[in-house]
Amino acid sequence: MLTILGFAMIATFLVLIMTKKMSPIAALVLIPALFCVAVGQGAQLGDYVIEGVGNLAPTAAMLMFAIVYFGVMIDVGLFDPIVRGILKFCQADPMRIVVGTAVLAAIVSLDGDGSTTFMITVSAMYPLYKRLKMSLVVMTGVAATANGVMNTLPWGGPTARAATALKLDASEIFVPMIPALAMGLLAVFVLAYVLGIRERKRLGMLTLDEALAREPQPEPETVSAGTGTGGKDRLRKGTGASASGTGTGSGASASASGTENDGGDDEEFQGLDPNRPTLRPKLYWFNAGLTAALLTAMIMELMPIPVLFLLGAALALTVNFPHMPDQRARIAAHADNVLNVSGMVFAAAVFTGVLTGTGMVEHMADWVVGAVPEAMGPHMAIVTGLLSLPLTYFMSNDGFYFGVLPVLAEAGAAHGVSPLEIARASLAGQALHMSSPLVPAVYVLVGMAKVEFGDHTRFTVKWAVLTSLVVLAAGILFGIM
Numbered sequence: 001m002l003t004i005l006g007f008a009m010i011a012t013f014l015v016l017i018m019t020k021k022m023s024p025i026a027a028l029v030l031i032p033a034l035f036c037v038a039v040g041q042g043a044q045l046g047d048y049v050i051e052g053v054g055n056l057a058p059t060a061a062m063l064m065f066a067i068v069y070f071g072v073m074i075d076v077g078l079f080d081p082i083v084r085g086i087l088k089f090c091q092a093d094p095m096r097i098v099v100g101t102a103v104l105a106a107i108v109s110l111d112g113d114g115s116t117t118f119m120i121t122v123s124a125m126y127p128l129y130k131r132l133k134m135s136l137v138v139m140t141g142v143a144a145t146a147n148g149v150m151n152t153l154p155w156g157g158p159t160a161r162a163a164t165a166l167k168l169d170a171s172e173i174f175v176p177m178i179p180a181l182a183m184g185l186l187a188v189f190v191l192a193y194v195l196g197i198r199e200r201k202r203l204g205m206l207t208l209d210e211a212l213a214r215e216p217q218p219e220p221e222t223v224s225a226g227t228g229t230g231g232k233d234r235l236r237k238g239t240g241a242s243a244s245g246t247g248t249g250s251g252a253s254a255s256a257s258g259t260e261n262d263g264g265d266d267e268e269f270q271g272l273d274p275n276r277p278t279l280r281p282k283l284y285w286f287n288a289g290l291t292a293a294l295l296t297a298m299i300m301e302l303m304p305i306p307v308l309f310l311l312g313a314a315l316a317l318t319v320n321f322p323h324m325p326d327q328r329a330r331i332a333a334h335a336d337n338v339l340n341v342s343g344m345v346f347a348a349a350v351f352t353g354v355l356t357g358t359g360m361v362e363h364m365a366d367w368v369v370g371a372v373p374e375a376m377g378p379h380m381a382i383v384t385g386l387l388s389l390p391l392t393y394f395m396s397n398d399g400f401y402f403g404v405l406p407v408l409a410e411a412g413a414a415h416g417v418s419p420l421e422i423a424r425a426s427l428a429g430q431a432l433h434m435s436s437p438l439v440p441a442v443y444v445l446v447g448m449a450k451v452e453f454g455d456h457t458r459f460t461v462k463w464a465v466l467t468s469l470v471v472l473a474a475g476i477l478f479g480i481m
């Protein structure tokens with residue numbers, strides 16, 4: 001019964017958000033609450049939620065301070081050279097823009113943090129998509145899939161979990177997987193090229209001047225916040241993004257449609273105003289060094305990631321904006337995105353808390369493993385790779401790697417399949433996992449891009465599944481699993 005109710009709860013949630021009958025945050029809270037009562041454990045709902053919140057609180061803290069930190073870095077101009085380079089490469093060609101999105105997301109994903117990747121990628125690319133009227137779900141889909149493939153880095157999470165769960169060395173899992181993961185990343189670039197060609201056919205091939213002449217689609221929402229110094233951070237016409245890249249306010253006074261503009265600003269077609277008052281060119285190398293040190297500390301696991309971002313955000317604010325009114329303005333400028341994302345994380349805590357606390361996830365995993373035919377025993381690596389797609393989508397990485405993977409490894413060992421093969425195969429589903437409603441970073445992506453989560457899901461899932469299957473097929477072809 002718990003197995004059926006578990007699958008029914010997940011299906012109900014997905015249907016409601018994909019049909020836009022409920023917002024994700026409401027569905028994440030109300031659906032599990034109803035199903036908790038339905039299984040006769042309503043009295044324990046509070047305990048399940050508190051446990052879920054406790055488990056996800058560090059993630060929420062990390063996202064809160066990461067948004068503030070990278071928002072400040074974008075405000076002060078740390079990423080402006082990257083943005084200018086991307087814009088120079090992409091020009092007004094939709095195909096180049098989509099491929100550039102995939103390349104940028106893959107490069108930034110080297111830090112191992114999805115929310116960071118999405119903040120920087122959307123900040124750079126959103127203005128181009130808006131100006132050319134390109135599909136924003138193409139941007140979110142390509143970015144999420146590229147990040148999913150790169151999420152298999154040893155410091156990204158899944159590989160470390162697999163190594164811990166099966167008591168293996170992470171390098172023994174990851175290094176042999178590099179050829180298969182390279183094929184997966186190549187598949188993402190090919191996908192970006194195909195989607196870019198499709199966008200080019202839909203919109204036509206434009207010159208830069210023609211792109212600048214286009215009037216962007218109006219959007220009703222205008223958000224403004226003072227800089228604390230009497231000035232305003234202005235974005236260029238049609239950038240559709242704030243200086244923080246949140247798209248909902250960064251201390252910018254700009255409409256998403258770019259209706260506020262000073263005529264000469266568009267001539268260079270740059271995503272961020274090079275004259276905004278928050279720029280700190282004299283502190284560029286300090287900010288670059290601070291960011292490099294922060295990412296290095298993350299990779300080396302010198303301290304918990306939430307603590308690193310907390311310290312980094314405090315230091316970045318203090319050095320770049322020494323005056324209290326300016327610091328308050330920067331925090332207020334990013335507060336909207338912080339609240340949205342952290343609220344979504346705590347709402348997801350209700351979902352995961354009920355799913356785990358009621359025993360649904362355990363029964364679902366046991367049912368799936370038990371449904372594997374005995375004849376498939378010698379092929380448990382392939383079975384694990386296939387199961388990793390739905391299971392890492394419908395449950396957290398912790399639930400899959402610490403709950404399901406050891407069971408699959410035991411079943412494989414009984415048929416002579418090594419735990420290393422099982423561990424490598426378990427990474428195949430990560431391209432799909434990054435678009436799971438249980439991954440907090442995906443809400444950063446869709447929130448900044450102003451894309452409905454249901455629209456993102458409908459568009460991305462099929463391409464993410466295809467990419468995961470490419471990784472799995474490449475692993476089999478290269479004899480890795």
